[in-house]
Amino acid sequence: MKLQDQVAVVTGAASGMGKAIAELFAKEGAKVVVADLNLDGARRVVEEIEGQDGTAQAVHVNVAEAEAVEKMIDTAVNQYGTLDILVNNAGISDSMEPVGDIDDEKWDLIFDINTKGVMRATRKALPIFLKKQRGIIINTASTGGLNGAHAGAAYTASKHAVIGLTKNTGFMYAEKGIRCNAIAPGGVATNIVSSMKDINRFGASRTQLGQAVMPRIGKPEEIAQVALFLASDDASFINGTVITADAGWTAAF
Numbered sequence: 001m002k003l004q005d006q007v008a009v010v011t012g013a014a015s016g017m018g019k020a021i022a023e024l025f026a027k028e029g030a031k032v033v034v035a036d037l038n039l040d041g042a043r044r045v046v047e048e049i050e051g052q053d054g055t056a057q058a059v060h061v062n063v064a065e066a067e068a069v070e071k072m073i074d075t076a077v078n079q080y081g082t083l084d085i086l087v088n089n090a091g092i093s094d095s096m097e098p099v100g101d102i103d104d105e106k107w108d109l110i111f112d113i114n115t116k117g118v119m120r121a122t123r124k125a126l127p128i129f130l131k132k133q134r135g136i137i138i139n140t141a142s143t144g145g146l147n148g149a150h151a152g153a154a155y156t157a158s159k160h161a162v163i164g165l166t167k168n169t170g171f172m173y174a175e176k177g178i179r180c181n182a183i184a185p186g187g188v189a190t191n192i193v194s195s196m197k198d199i200n201r202f203g204a205s206r207t208q209l210g211q212a213v214m215p216r217i218g219k220p221e222e223i224a225q226v227a228l229f230l231a232s233d234d235a236s237f238i239n240g241t242v243i244t245a246d247a248g249w250t251a252a253f
Helices: 016-027 039-051 066-080 104-133 153-171 201-211 218-229
Strands: 005-012 031-036 057-060 083-087 133-138 178-185 242-245
Touching: 005 016, 005 066, 005 104, 005 133, 016 031, 016 057, 016 083, 016 218, 031 039, 031 066, 039 057, 039 066, 057 066, 066 104, 083 104, 083 218, 104 133, 104 153, 133 153, 133 218, 153 178, 153 242, 178 218, 218 242
Parallel strands: 005 031, 005 083, 031 057, 083 133, 133 178, 178 242
Antiparallel strands: none
């Protein structure tokens, strides 16, 4: 097994890509902290993992809150003795608002969750990784973090920031045994649309131009396989970069 006895924290793990990542990591031998705002959903994922003889612990976390993020990492260390892998997967979407229509409150919320949550979890995990001179960080970005036509202004900016943070972190700690990479999924069948309220008609009409050339919708399990690769020694020479997983969607641009 590729992750035997390693300890992983996966945020946004009650559903979608996070759930698929947590389950695959557990199958590959990792002890997984299943972290999510939806505690009941996280507990159901833990039950599924334990039903397959895996090891997991559910943790309630709002990644927009610094104290909750720190408690999440502390739980992993207290429960399993250390931390080896951090997967910053939790995120929400905007409602396709262009910059002329976004308000400060919505902008701040999206950055608090999508970007600041990633920074805070990484910051908390780094002392553990530095002490061991080893650690893996995987950030879920988006093709919206590479291009301007896949979402609204706030989501697009937040994911561009995640990619910048990923590259900077990978470079800064490259000589410390720490690798930080991001995955940029295209359209994937998850419940992120549940965070989209009052869709902006103008913004949505513009993004539909790019969506028209999307080859297909991906499965969460396909993204989990990319995460497993990045978490494993198979990716030992990959650091500070982004793997695009979109069935060729962005190859059109």
